[in-house]
Amino acid sequence: MPSFEFEGRSLEVDEDGFIQNPDEWDDDVALALAKTEGVDELSEEHWKLVRYLRDYYLQFGIAPMIRKLCKATGFSLKQVYELFPSGPAKGACKVAGLPKPTGCV
Amino acid sequence: MAEPKKYDTPLLDELEKGAFPSFVTEIKRMADRKPMAADLLGQLENSYRDKIGYWKHGGLVGVMGYGGGVIGRYSAKNEEYPEVSHFHTIRVNQPSGWFYSTEKLRLLCDIWDRHGSGLTNMHGSTGDIVFLGTRTEELEPVFSELTENGFDLGGSGSCMRTPSCCVGPGRCEWALYDTLALTYQLTMDFQDEMHRPPFPYKFKFKMAGCPNDCVASIARADMSIIGTWRDEIKIDAAKLKSEYIDKGVDIQSDVCDMCPTGCMKFDGETLDIDNSNCTKCMHCINVLHHALRPGDDRGACILVGSKAPIVEGALLSSVIVPFIKLETPKEGEDAYPELMDLVERMWDFWGENGKNRERIGEMIQRIGLGNFLEEIEVDPIPEMIVHPRTNPYIFFEEYYEDDDEDE
Secondary structure, X not given: OOEEEEOOEEEEEOOOOOEOOHHHOOHHHHHHHHHHOOOOOOOHHHHHHHHHHHHHHXXXXXXXXXXXXXXXXXXXXXXXXXXXXXXXXXXHHHHOOOOOOOOOO | OOOOOOOOOHHHHHHOOOOOOOHHHHHHHHHOOOHHHHHHXXXXXXXXXXXXXXXXXXXXXXXXXXXXXXXXXXXXXXXXXXXXXXXXXXXXXXXXXXXXXXXXHHHHHHHHHHHOOOEEEEOOOOOOEEEEEEOHHHHHHHHHHHHHOOOOEXXXXXXXXOOEEOOHHHOOOOOXXXXXXXXXXXXXXXHHHHHOOOOXXXXXXXXXXXXXXXXXXXXXXXXXXXXXXXXXXXXXXXXXXXXXXXXXXXXXXXXHHHOOOOOEEEOOOXXXXXXXXXXXXXXXXXXXXXXXXXXXXXXXXXXXXXEOXXXXXXXXXXXXXXXXXXXXXXXXXXXXXXXXXXXXXXXXXXXXXXXXXXXXXXXXXXXXXXXXXXXXXOXXXXXXXXXXXXXXXXXXXXXXXXXXXXX
């Protein structure tokens, strides 16, 4: 299992950089992961997205559908990509410490 | 660069026997000089031996700014086959009708040879060019080279997938609208919907120039756009005589008797078609192609909902708009306004009401066609019916009061 190291901490991640142990996630982890997805700082808007994703995941055990994410946070999909250029799945969900969303492509 | 390993592949070799070509031959050719292709053979042979696939589930890679276009793939046996530890697929949007210059083909091959396994599918089922097998660090460089040369990625995930079409007016005398132009327009108008997945699940457009439907759009597209006409089949009596009657073609058996609605009559000299009962199947035109032509009042039929067996069973598309004009837009004109408006209404409703990973056809089955039509503001018409009812009982909604119980 690869590991993600930052500030003296070491977290287990999968080959795409998603953390394997949800209990290990905190705001510092989010910041560190954000840097790997081209986001140097997390603004109010970033945190709004991340907190929504995290809360939804803790409540329902899965990531929300994209339309729901946009409606609930008030962001358009365009804005989501502006905040997280690698997208809601690869970017935002990873930063929020969710397990990797899977699905048929 | 490591030398490609040589693997013993007795099981894969079996596929090369017999009359038909095998993908194994292609991979072997590449395996002579590409370690990735060599290890691919090794892992595949291993899979055949153990009867287990050795690709890990999932994989989320891509290029910045896009939410799709790359299919992540990791080997579950990366220690034995290190050259395929990453084996991601890049989907490249094909040109309309799959027309290429040799220069562009060589360019694509050159890009891929330098950055990936060198293996391609021309083309995947949806229509994209498939670049099969590369590493994560090669994704952005490939994307740069592709876009610098006029190419782009295709769609993957819960998005509008890359639209595709038949050869249309490019090469075919039966193209009843410009499939190439419409496909290009859909691609350009819906770039957001293609590259940044916004839907409950995938959505495919396929454009066929005539009811021969050479792209099988009626079976493979969420929205099938099939060329048709609404006036009369044109008959050239002289050609009918010289090419068919005089050459002994049995028009009665091979054409009239095969007509699905039995709307044709032949008296040995003259062919008579009752066009009001013609269902535009193309059979007579296909057989008597020197003498028969589709009518001149041309457009397309729009059907919706087809999909493959997973999850709730295979569906064929059903008619939603029996006839629509699809004139290729001139400079400065709005492109296909009626069609685009219908698409937006359908997407709005499906986006709002579709369950996760529910295709639009499955949603229509679930909520009922009547409800769907009401929501997208399309009037129900007889052309939407596949066959008449078999149940004689009718529920008269307007006579039902809220407090009526079963009496």
